[in-house]
Amino acid sequence: MSETAKQLESLLARRYKHGFVTDIDADTVPPGLDEDVVRLISRKKGEPSFLTEWRLKALRHWLTLSEPHWSHTTYPPIDYQAISYYSAPKSKTDGPKSLDEVDPKLLETYEKLGVPLHERARLAGVAVDAVFDSVSVATTFKERLIEAGVLFYPFSEAVQKHPELIERYLGSVVPYTDNFFASLNSAVFSDGSFVYVPKGVRCPMELSTYFRINAANTGQFERTLIIADDGAYVSYLEGCTAPMRDENQLHAAVVELVALDDARIKYSTVQNWYPGDAEGRGGIYNFVTKRGECRGRNSHISWTQVETGSAITWKYPSCVLRGDGSSGEFYSVATVNNRQQADTGTKMIHIGRDTHSTIISKGISAGRGQNTYRGLVKILPSAHGARNFTQCDSLLMGGKCGAHTFPYVEVKNPSATVEHEASTSKISEDELFYCLARGISREDAVNLIVSGFCKSVFKELPMEFAVEAQNLLAVSLEGAVG
Amino acid sequence: MLKIENLHVKVDGKEILKGLTLTVAPGEVHAVMGPNGSGKSTLANVLAGRPGYEITAGSVTFQGRDLLALAPEERSREGVFLGFQYPVEIPGVNNVYLLKAAVNAARKHRGLDEVDAFEFLTLVREKMRLMRMEESMLSRGVNEGFSGGEKKRNEILQMLVLEPRLAILDETDSGLDIDALKIVANGVNTLRSPERSLVLVTHYQRLLDYIVPDHVHVLVKGRIVRSGDKSLALELEKRGYDWVTGEAA
């Protein structure tokens, strides 16, 4: 037993494979945040006045808030005035029109990350909206999407092309008053993705964005808004990895999803931000607000996340089940290794009648990692016949990590059914030995067993990303296992 | 092939094997019989390298090498196969995926490239037909929800695909119905060759009707108290272990 634990630990010293920095000139504003900075951001982007005003309201609200500390995480104080809130790659005009115009260095970077943008995008039929620092520099597969009537733009472009949609939906799921990090994001958000799928349209391909933090000391404040109109369907994948850094980098994104009548949105995340070194130095702080609203009848929102990166992960992709008969799902794999901390889970807010939600959470802790599942299932008085099923499983590797589960349940309607299952286990020595006895190395054996543990989540990922996620899991637990 | 000399093994401070000596030559089939708790599975596990066993004295050489110095995965890659008495379930891990990982680990060890996916599947399907296994069992979790007999057949399937030099089958016949016993025995027999050796741990003479052993050993309280040919198994069946234990005392 203890021998295995020791082997687990000795293998814990893994290296981050995606740690490097691309040398691209950035146009960065000096650190600090006040109304002038917000106006500057808005002006640089040529935004309409409603948006400038909205940002300013958010900033004013944010100034009244203080950073929350209820999560099961610890980190040194963040100096928000030391962060630079805008950075854009230098470009001659408004940015490249095609891949040929993209900075070859950037393409090289994606190459190193194993994201051969041009090839993979074409092969997998994925439209890739690559976000480099704060400004989008490459968008592909525009034509097919235009043909289908799907609007898929970098957020800033959508602001120019469809200000009416932005004005109507921005902040309608996550208001600028929602929480400290959402307010901050609302004031200074840089760019992100915008998707609108019109009535009755099934988006012809997976939509995907690769995020990346690059310029030193610039927080990333992504803003994503996805709207599926009546009867529409869209599947969106967000994946990211970041270069090696010494300073902690703040990432406070906001994602809003709106599903109207009979609409379905599938949102998948593979998160691989730089987790910091073995002591946790230099990793990303990932403080994200993600929420979807099933606004229409029988609408459906499904969140799938594979969280392997970041020094600290703090996110609760949630569903507001407003429409009668609507349903929400949350499938999550979260791994922590070394000094990583994750406090993640979901909120399912049942408002409409016959609303259903499913929560499957798999937490894997290794090294000195701390992994917390925090979930809220709230059934309001109006939610007759609401149903929830929650399953939270934790896997511990070695004796120095932690797994914590905080399932909150509030039921205000007696006709509701809420089921909760939870388990905490270690990698079974018998399972491990069985694999070893078949010649499989310890490391491969553990990866095999861990991916078996995560299977019910992986199977929710779009096919081409399931493999990627599995590899990522192996990389992130590399060395975690004996 | 395999040479065990004066092997002493402790589990949790208690001596289970007390000076066991056994030599298996290439091509031979040895049956190890003995009462419950006599140390048969302990012997099998120690040969496969399961952790938790303390070897206090003795040696084991396999093809001239010190077997006990090898990690379990190395033993497997060198051609030692343990058919488990109680095969474990590994939820969510594809049966065929595990098998492929095992084959590739062994190939890598021999300096070969990864197996071609198509050839591999063809081979596995052929062996499954031999074992009369449903093809759907390939895509299920490893032993997940398999019946007792199905688990045993799955062990033999793995053995047939891995083609070990030395197979130690720990009560592979237990829990098999009469037809399954024949299928399993037939599967095992296809692997018999002058280069391959077999150690069969069993309680029943019936298996030995199908897989005829060259030698039969009786293990009692951690020692081999009697060895003989096939007729010893028949005699044991008639007279019970008291006959040998009485004699050994």
Ligand SMILES: Nc1ncnc2c1ncn2[C@@H]1O[C@H](COP(=O)(O)OP(=O)(O)OP(=O)(O)O)[C@@H](O)[C@H]1O
């Ligand atoms: N982990 C352990 N702790 C204590 N005793 C153990 C342990 N493992 C095995 N033993 C003991 O070692 C002895 C031999 O067990 P073993 O499983 O080798 O017997 P066996 O001959 O295979 O029996 P069976 O025919 O029932 O399969 C038994 O008395 C058993 O209880």
Ligand SMILES: [Mg+2]
């Ligand atoms: Mg036994």
